[in-house]
Each structure stands twice: as structure tokens, then as C-alpha cells.
Amino acid sequence: MSAAVGPALSAVAEPACGQHRPAEAASGQPAPPPEPAAGLGAGEEAGAAALLRVAVRELCEFTAKAGDLDLRFTPSPTAQEGIAGHAVVVGRRGAGYLAEVPLRGRYHELQVSGRADGYDPAAGVLEEIKTHRGDLARLPDNHRRLHWAQLRIYGWLLCAERGLAGITLALVYFDIASQRETVFREQADAATLQAFFDEHCRRFIAWARQEAAHRAGRDAALAALRFPHAEFRPGQRALAEAAYRAARDGRCLMAEATTGIGKTLGTLFPLLKAMPTQKLDRLFFLSAKTPGRQLALDALDQLGAQWSASRPRVLEHIARDKACEHPDKACHGDSCPLARGFYDRLPAAREAALRTARLDRATLRQLAAAHGLCPYYLAQELCRWADVVVCDYNYYFDAGALLHGLAQVREWRVALLVDEAHNLVERGRAMYSAVLEPRDFDLARKLAPATLKTPLRQLQRQWSALAREHAEASHCVLAQPPAQLLDALQQAVAAVGEQLAEQPEGIAPELLRFHFDMLRFCRLAEDAGEHSFFDLEPRAAAGGRVQARVGLRNLLPAPFLGPRLRGAHCAVLFSATLQPAHYHADLLGLPADHARITVESPFRAGQLDVRVIADLSTRYQHRQRSLPGLVGLMAAQFARRPGNYLAFFSSHDYLRQAHEAFAAAWPQVPAWAQVPGMDEAARAAFLARFREGGRGIGFAVLGGAFGEGIDLPGERLVGAFIATLGLPQINPLNEEMRRRLQAMFGAGYDYAYLYPGLQKVVQAAGRVIRTPQDRGCVHLIDDRYWQPAVRGLLPAWWKVARCRAAEVGRPGSADAACGDGGSGG
Structure with a gap:
């Protein structure tokens, strides 16, 4: 072809x-018309250069950001809180007040546009509204400068559009907790605002032209691909x-x-x-x-x-915890050297980065180190300019x-x-989904300042009352949302938020982490519906108390x-x-x-020998009894065709039992096992043992790191043993999921148990055949695999045969031992 x-x-x-x-x-x-990303040509105007468009916010973020990276003024209001705060401020203004005023203007071929938050024509005041919580004095200066830059750009656009000689600019900060406004004003004449506008556009337009050229070159390269x-x-x-x-x-x-x-x-x-x-x-x-x-x-x-x-x-x-160079430091210039002066060094790093076509993890780290920047937040900035992320x-x-x-x-x-x-x-x-752990709360409460004792004590009371109410259950799904607990959580979130705003340095890391856990829980609870449910797992605690883990679980x-x-x-x-x-x-x-x-x-059916071992059961109550037959089956297949194999199990405990039994019975066969919590280096070492010409069996958990997403072609992997159907455990959470999915789709058991389990099986089996030249075997170890409903979920190209564990490896059994019937899957 x-x-x-x-x-x-x-x-x-x-x-x-x-x-x-x-x-x-x-x-x-x-x-206004859509505003493509800056630097993208948006067509030609008659007799003019290709028009470049940029939003006011984007322009100012590029030209006016300076100083430290500083995440201390958090948690910031949510988008919904910001919208609500804007609405409150606008609602306080007079009848002639104009909200969300669309504005646009030109600098050479650069068109700048956006929406000013509000304008009072009678008073001649243009407003930019910013929501916050807590002491405004803690807002970093570079944030204020950015806000003023946006307002001044809007000021010129309004003056130019309406022919104004000058205007009053008002920067309005609205505290969503106290509902108070703090207003800063300045008088500005049109000439000064135009000079400000021109200077920022001048600094941006070279970049925009560069980006337009990149976009044209990129598209030409892709067209010829x-x-x-x-x-x-x-x-x-x-x-x-x-x-x-x-x-x-x-x-x-x-x-x-x-x-x-x-x-x-x-x-x-x-x-x-x-x-x-x-x-x-x-x-x-x-x-x-x-x-x-x-x-x-x-x-x-x-x-x-x-x-x-x-x-x-x-x-x-990549994830922040994998990219962070100083995990013991906070993300602000007083703590982390890579946050200090971040935006001052960013332009040079950005220029260097975008001359590098492939910014993978290692390259980005080297680039960040060369410019003294945090690699994680540098990657966040570069997402604005990368074509493929x-x-x-x-x-x-x-x-x-x-x-x-x-x-x-x-x-x-x-x-x-x-x-x-x-x-x-x-x-x-x-x-x-979200979970609140009582041990995390206990630690946070012990480390909380005195000003937070009352709301946290109220939260403890409501939490303990809920736990006592369901103390007899080992795990239960709540029929209704825990309204009183949610109210107490909201009050605790607000109180900690105010404390953070006033004294951010006085908050223990454990309290801060639990604050964000509470915040996440409350926000998800606001959207709770038929797609989610609350659950409780009571536990006995010291002094005869009852505690409970509280969960909000999404099922859809x-x-x-x-x-x-x-x-x-x-x-x-x-x-x-x-x-x-x-x-x-x-x-x-x-x-x-x-x-x-x-x-x-x-692939052809002849490439993959798929056998259902129908005389073994891997159900929980049968696992101990299954081990001798399972170990004998694996040893017999290895003797029949020495090579590299993967053996998959439903849990780490079952894996450990099987690995120990196999190693004891067949010490001459190399065997290595996945363990909980393996890092990337340990996972790489596990996979490195699957080499061409190698021999041995790797023991792994189905659905884990080695069940999918790994490529072991040819002789690197010749077979797999799958000693489980991968079905999720039967517990109150999964049973509630089954009931609700039954009501929604009429197939609760299949949606909650069967389909997720068999997906893992097929993924794991897919490690064996990677190319049209590969040949291998898969042993599906459990009698349930022969059920029609299960076989119907296996790939259509498989030819599935049934046999007994003792027959695998028997002389003359390579074909005949499993020849008592087959299925196209």
C-alpha cells in the first residue's frame, strides 16, 4: 500500500x-467576532497587511507581567464566584451604567479587542472589576500592575471610539466574603493612554508577526506531510x-x-x-x-x-509533583528561587523554548534550569504557544x-x-469524586490557629454525629446528601479562606491541604445529582469515639x-x-x-493460542485451592515453550501468594513480581527483564502499570496467564453503582462489573501479539471464561479453546489437549 x-x-x-x-x-x-490566538493571520483587509488579532487580556499578560511567581493570594474566587461578584457590583450602579462594553482598536495591522467591565457615561468613569477574598494589601504588586495595564488599554480604546479627551479610570476590587468594594481611581488624558497603548502594542507586534509567520510555515509543513x-x-x-x-x-x-x-x-x-x-x-x-x-x-x-x-x-x-525542583518550598519568590523574578526571566526562556520544536520533559527541564525558572510553570506558559500538547x-x-x-x-x-x-x-x-479522611482533619485541627477553633469544632460535631448515626454499618451509601455536614464544611472553608487571606504564613501545610480537600468536596457537592452519591465508612477511634471517612463518588x-x-x-x-x-x-x-x-x-487466529482453563476457579473463596493447579499450569507452559511470560492477578495479595508458591516449586525458573507503589525507575527495571532471548515470568496486577500501554514485541513476550476476570469487588459502592446504572441504562451488572473487568483482560492479552510476525499464547484461567456472555466480549479474531490445567504441556498436547471445542470469541 x-x-x-x-x-x-x-x-x-x-x-x-x-x-x-x-x-x-x-x-x-x-x-464581537471571535478572537483567534495572537499572531494568527485572520485574512486580508483591502490594501492592508494580514490582520493580526489579540485580546486585551492576552496582550497585557504578554507585555505587563513582571516580577515573582506568587501563589500566596489564594484560594482565589472560583469562576462562578467571580461572575456573581461582578453582578453584585454592576447591580449597585445607576440606571445609565453600561456593563460588558465591547471595544476594539488598531495599531498597524494589530487589532486589539475585548470587553470592559463597566462604563458610567454620565460620570465619565470606566471600571475594571476584580474579585478577591481577604486582605487586599496582600495582593502582589505585579498583579496590581497587570490589572492597571488592562484598564488603561480599555481606557484608550474607549477614548478612541467615543472621541473623549480624557477619562476617569477606576480599578474596583470586590471582596466576595465581606461584599465590600475597594476602589482606586486615576484621571487619564487620551494622549497619555494612547502612548501607553502604542507602547504595549509595539512590544507585542513583533511577537505577533513572528507567530503569524510560524503559523503559515507550520500549516505549509503539515499540508506537505x-x-x-x-x-x-x-x-x-x-x-x-x-x-x-x-x-x-x-x-x-x-x-x-x-x-x-x-x-x-x-x-x-x-x-x-x-x-x-x-x-x-x-x-x-x-x-x-x-x-x-x-x-x-x-x-x-x-x-x-x-x-x-x-x-x-x-x-x-507533566504533573507538578514530577516536575517540581524544590518540593520542600512554597510557590512564591520569598521561598523558592525559581519563583523569584519568574516573569522577568520568562521572555528570554520563551524565545529560546519556541526555537526548540520538541519540548519533552528532559528538554524543558534543561531549558528551565538555564533560565532559573520553575519547569512546571514554564510548561504552563508554553502551552499558550505550542501547536501540539x-x-x-x-x-x-x-x-x-x-x-x-x-x-x-x-x-x-x-x-x-x-x-x-x-x-x-x-x-x-x-x-x-472527592473523599474526606478523618485522620487528615484531626491533624489539621490540632495545627489550626485559635481563630479557627470554633468553625472546626462545629465541623467535628457534625461529622461525629453523622458517624455515630451509621456506626453499625461497615460501609454505607447515604440516602440523602448530608446537609448539616455540608453546611459545616462551607463555614469551615470560609473561615480558613479568611485566615489564609489575612495571615497566609501562619497556616500549617497540613491545614492548607485539608482546606483544599474541603473546598473540592464542597464544590463537587454543589453539582451533585443522580450521577453521584455520598458514602460513609465508619471507624472506631481512640477513646471510644466513632469516626468516618466521607466520600462523594461520581458514577457517571x-x-x-x-x-x-x-x-x-x-x-x-x-x-x-x-x-x-x-x-x-x-x-x-x-x-x-x-x-x-x-x-x-x-492478526490471524493462528498467531495466538487462546485457552480457557475451565477446571480452575479464581473466585476469592477458591484462590488458595487454585494455587497448585495454577503453578503447575505455568510451569508446564514454560517447559513447553521457554521464553518471557506475564502472569496477571486480581490483587497484590493473590499475586504474592502465587509468586511465592511458584518460586518455591520451581526455583530454577526466573520469576519477578510487581510490588505496590513502584516508581518509574522500578517499573522500567521490571520491564527491562523482558529482553529478546530472555526467559522468565513476571507477576503483575491486572489493570496496573503492566496491563496496558507497554510494547514487548517479538520474543520479548511470548505468552500471558490471566488468573482473574478482573471484575471489581462487590462492596456497597459498587453495588450502589450497579443499582443506579441499572435504573439509568437497564444493564447495571454489565456496566458496573462485567464490561470493566473484561476490558482489563483484553488489554492484558493484547501485550502478547504486537506485530503480524508475533506468535504467542494466552491462558484465561477461570471456568467463567467459557460462559457465552463472557466469550462474547472477547476479540472476534480470537479462536478460543477449552482445556484442563493438567493437560497443558503434556506430551502431544500442543494442539490436541485443548481441542475439545473452540469459539470465535
């Missing part, structure tokens, strides 16, 4: 659906064409394709090709785990070999996600690639994830295990018009 771009990829794209349209302002005035191999892998072209159509049509695509066909490259290539024709600003590659990010970076390297100077900028954004799911799907926020504010047209999308169900649930992430998917121009969710399709569509909130594709497997 030729690597030339096929018809579906080379066709001229049709106008895309689902383009963002800005909502009308609260004042009822029509919204060719597939990096002589041929597509079988099935890879069909996947690529479906992904391109999704980008062309502005749709969401759910794509199931067998592990090993090159899904990462097969989806990145067409979406990069679509960026110029669909005028896409950014491509976000979202992954659940580190190996997925690395596969994306490797695929981008393959594609990038074709590019010269003009190429997309690729950024890897490779990162974790949470940077787009979490409640306060950075990338989603940038896309909304800057009105980017974005494409999403969601890697191993079957993981998004559980990850989405986790993003919108669709109401939260669905809007994020619909907010993108297009989204491609891909995985080897997206069956049944309706399960993922229901739980993830896919749009009703989403497209689906199941790519035919390039």
Missing part, C-alpha cells in the same frame, strides 16, 4: 461543523481515514482498533494533516499513563523527520483544567486525541466530560477495547451524532 496520502486524507476539507460562537454579553449587546513509512500497517489506513473524516466534519469519533496496529501514529498523522484545512489552532494528545505520552512523542518524532525549520511545536506537560487527561477534562480553560478564553479551535480511551471512564469518575462522568468533548472542534477516542460501544458512549457523554469505527484486526 502506498504511503501517499489517500483520497480521504488528501481531499479538500468541507466547512467544519461545531464551530464555537461566542455568547452574547449579559448586557444583551452582540458579541506524508506518512513516514512505505506502507500503512493493515487496518492503520482505515483508522487514519476515519480520523481525518472526523476532523473534516467536526465530529467525535470512537475508534476501536487492535493493539499493535499503530493507533498512535494512525491518528496523529491525519489530525496533523487536517490542521491547515480546518484552521485548527491546537492539537491535544491526552493520555492516561506515561507510556502513552512516550508513544505519542516517538510518533511525532517519526513525522517530524520530514520537517525543516517550519514545524509544529510539540510540548510534553502531549499530556494527561486531567489537563483537559478536570474541573479546573488548564488546556480547556485556555481553549475557552482564547476561543481556539482544538482537536483532541484521547489515547486508551477506555481508561477515561474511571479517570473521569475520579476527577469528579458523562455530564462533565460530554461538554468538554462537544467543546472541541473534533475528538478521536481510540483504544483496543471499546466494546460494547454503547457502554462508552453512555458513560462518557459522547454526542448523539458521534461516529464509530471498528478496525478489522490484522
Whole structure:
């Protein structure tokens, strides 16, 4: 098959659906046209250079930010609190007051636009409203300078539009806790404001021109992009064409394709090709785990070999705890040297970074060190200018996600690639769940200052009362939200917030952490509905007291994830295990018009010997009894074909028992085991033992770090033993999930237990066959695998046979021992 771009990829794209349209302002005035990211050419005006557009906020963040990175003036008001605060201030103004005033102006080919918060024509006062909580004197000076810069830019735009000789500028700070306004005013004449405006535009326009040139060069490079191999892998072209159509049509695509066909490259290539024709600003590659990010970076390297100077900028954004160079220090200039003068050194670092096309974790760390900057917050800044961002799911799907926020504010047209999308169900649930631990509260309360004793004591009373009410239960789901506890939490959050605002240095880290736990819990509780429930786990404490862990559990992430998917121009969710399709569509909130594709497997049934070991049970009550047969089965298969194997178990405890039994019975066979809490280095060492020509068995937990997202082709892995169906434990939480999903979708057991379990099994088995040349075996160890409902969830290309553990490895049994019937799966 030729690597030339096929018809579906080379066709001229049709106008895309689902383009963002800005909502009308609260004042009822029509919204201004969308403002693309700065530096992007937005067409030609008659006889003029290509028009460049930038929002006032973005302009000032680029030109007026200076000084330290300082996160002490926190927690800042939420977006909802900010909107409410603006409404309060506007409601206090007179009848002729204008809110959300659209303004725009020009400096050469740069068009600057935005919305001023409020204008009183009668008094000649233009206002910029900022919400806060606590002592305003603690607001860092560089924040104030940024706010004044925005107000002065708006001041010139208003003077120019209305022909004013001067104006009164008012910077209004509104404390959401006390509802008090603090107002700073200055008189400004039009000439002074114009000079201020011109100076900031002059400093920005060179950057905007550079970015426009980069965008043109990037799009030209992507238009000329060719597939990096002589041929597509079988099935890879069909996947690529479906992904391109999704980008062309502005749709969401759910794509199931067998592990090993090159899904990462097969989806990145067409979406990069679509960026110029669909005028896409950014491509976000979202992954659940580190190996997925690395596969994306490797695929981008393959594609990038074709590019010269003009190429997309690729950024890897990692978690703060993995990027932080000084975890013992706070994020402000008085504590961390990398925060001191951060914005003063940022411009030089930004210039250097954007001359580097591939900003992976190591490169970014080196760059940050060279400029004395925090690598995590440097990556956050560079997200504004990177074309492709490779990162974790949470940077787009979490409640306060950075990338989603940038896309909304800057009105980017974005494409999403969601890697191993079957993981998004559980990850989405986790993003919108919260837990409060009594031991964390006890420690926070002991370290709290005297001013917080009363609200924390009230919280303790309500919490203890709830625990005593349910003391007889080991774990229970609450029939109603715990209203009194939530009220006490809100009061405690407000009290700690005020303390933070007044005396931030006097707050112990343990109290600060619990404050954010409470804040998260309260915010999620505000959105609680049928998609979530509260649970309680009572525990006996010292002195005869009863304590309880309190949880708010999300079971249906669709109401939260669905809007994020619909907010993108297009989204491609891909995985080897997206069956049944309706399960993922229901739980993830896919749009009703989403497209689906199941790519035919390039592998043959003869490549993979799949056997159900029907005389062993791995149910909890049978595990001890299963060990001798399980150990004998593994040893027999190893003797039959020495090589590298993975053995998967339902828990660390079962894994430990099996590993110890195997090592005792067969000490001559190398065996190594996953342990809880392995860091990246330990995981890499575990995988390093799977080398060509190696021999041994690695013991791992199903659904863990080694059950998916790892690539062990050829002789690096020749087989797998899966001693579990992967079904979640039966407990009050999962049973409540089953009941609610039954009511919602009529398939509670399948949605809560069967489908999630079998997904893990298929993912783990997918480690064995990675290329059309691989051959291997998978042993499914449990009698339940032979049930029709279970076999129906196994890949269609598998030929599944049933046999007994003792028959594996018996002379002459290579084919006949398992020949008592087969199934196409």
C-alpha cells in the first residue's frame, strides 16, 4: 500500500461543523467576532497587511507581567464566584451604567479587542472589576500592575471610539466574603493612554508577526506531510481515514482498533494533516499513563523527520509533583528561587523554548534550569504557544483544567486525541469524586490557629454525629446528601479562606491541604445529582469515639466530560477495547451524532493460542485451592515453550501468594513480581527483564502499570496467564453503582462489573501479539471464561479453546489437549 496520502486524507476539507460562537454579553449587546490566538493571520483587509488579532487580556499578560511567581493570594474566587461578584457590583450602579462594553482598536495591522467591565457615561468613569477574598494589601504588586495595564488599554480604546479627551479610570476590587468594594481611581488624558497603548502594542507586534509567520510555515509543513513509512500497517489506513473524516466534519469519533496496529501514529498523522484545512489552532494528545505520552512523542518524532525549520511545536506537560525542583518550598519568590523574578526571566526562556520544536520533559527541564525558572510553570506558559500538547487527561477534562480553560478564553479551535480511551471512564469518575479522611482533619485541627477553633469544632460535631448515626454499618451509601455536614464544611472553608487571606504564613501545610480537600468536596457537592452519591465508612477511634471517612463518588462522568468533548472542534477516542460501544458512549457523554469505527484486526487466529482453563476457579473463596493447579499450569507452559511470560492477578495479595508458591516449586525458573507503589525507575527495571532471548515470568496486577500501554514485541513476550476476570469487588459502592446504572441504562451488572473487568483482560492479552510476525499464547484461567456472555466480549479474531490445567504441556498436547471445542470469541 502506498504511503501517499489517500483520497480521504488528501481531499479538500468541507466547512467544519461545531464551530464555537461566542455568547452574547449579559448586557444583551452582540458579541464581537471571535478572537483567534495572537499572531494568527485572520485574512486580508483591502490594501492592508494580514490582520493580526489579540485580546486585551492576552496582550497585557504578554507585555505587563513582571516580577515573582506568587501563589500566596489564594484560594482565589472560583469562576462562578467571580461572575456573581461582578453582578453584585454592576447591580449597585445607576440606571445609565453600561456593563460588558465591547471595544476594539488598531495599531498597524494589530487589532486589539475585548470587553470592559463597566462604563458610567454620565460620570465619565470606566471600571475594571476584580474579585478577591481577604486582605487586599496582600495582593502582589505585579498583579496590581497587570490589572492597571488592562484598564488603561480599555481606557484608550474607549477614548478612541467615543472621541473623549480624557477619562476617569477606576480599578474596583470586590471582596466576595465581606461584599465590600475597594476602589482606586486615576484621571487619564487620551494622549497619555494612547502612548501607553502604542507602547504595549509595539512590544507585542513583533511577537505577533513572528507567530503569524510560524503559523503559515507550520500549516505549509503539515499540508506537505506524508506518512513516514512505505506502507500503512493493515487496518492503520482505515483508522487514519476515519480520523481525518472526523476532523473534516467536526465530529467525535470512537475508534476501536487492535493493539499493535499503530493507533498512535494512525491518528496523529491525519489530525496533523487536517490542521491547515480546518484552521485548527491546537492539537491535544491526552493520555492516561506515561507510556502513552512516550508513544505519542516517538510518533511525532517519526513525522517530524520530514520537517525543516517550519514545524509544529510539540510540548510534553507533566504533573507538578514530577516536575517540581524544590518540593520542600512554597510557590512564591520569598521561598523558592525559581519563583523569584519568574516573569522577568520568562521572555528570554520563551524565545529560546519556541526555537526548540520538541519540548519533552528532559528538554524543558534543561531549558528551565538555564533560565532559573520553575519547569512546571514554564510548561504552563508554553502551552499558550505550542501547536501540539502531549499530556494527561486531567489537563483537559478536570474541573479546573488548564488546556480547556485556555481553549475557552482564547476561543481556539482544538482537536483532541484521547489515547486508551477506555481508561477515561474511571479517570473521569475520579476527577469528579472527592473523599474526606478523618485522620487528615484531626491533624489539621490540632495545627489550626485559635481563630479557627470554633468553625472546626462545629465541623467535628457534625461529622461525629453523622458517624455515630451509621456506626453499625461497615460501609454505607447515604440516602440523602448530608446537609448539616455540608453546611459545616462551607463555614469551615470560609473561615480558613479568611485566615489564609489575612495571615497566609501562619497556616500549617497540613491545614492548607485539608482546606483544599474541603473546598473540592464542597464544590463537587454543589453539582451533585443522580450521577453521584455520598458514602460513609465508619471507624472506631481512640477513646471510644466513632469516626468516618466521607466520600462523594461520581458514577457517571458523562455530564462533565460530554461538554468538554462537544467543546472541541473534533475528538478521536481510540483504544483496543471499546466494546460494547454503547457502554462508552453512555458513560462518557459522547454526542448523539458521534461516529464509530471498528478496525478489522490484522492478526490471524493462528498467531495466538487462546485457552480457557475451565477446571480452575479464581473466585476469592477458591484462590488458595487454585494455587497448585495454577503453578503447575505455568510451569508446564514454560517447559513447553521457554521464553518471557506475564502472569496477571486480581490483587497484590493473590499475586504474592502465587509468586511465592511458584518460586518455591520451581526455583530454577526466573520469576519477578510487581510490588505496590513502584516508581518509574522500578517499573522500567521490571520491564527491562523482558529482553529478546530472555526467559522468565513476571507477576503483575491486572489493570496496573503492566496491563496496558507497554510494547514487548517479538520474543520479548511470548505468552500471558490471566488468573482473574478482573471484575471489581462487590462492596456497597459498587453495588450502589450497579443499582443506579441499572435504573439509568437497564444493564447495571454489565456496566458496573462485567464490561470493566473484561476490558482489563483484553488489554492484558493484547501485550502478547504486537506485530503480524508475533506468535504467542494466552491462558484465561477461570471456568467463567467459557460462559457465552463472557466469550462474547472477547476479540472476534480470537479462536478460543477449552482445556484442563493438567493437560497443558503434556506430551502431544500442543494442539490436541485443548481441542475439545473452540469459539470465535
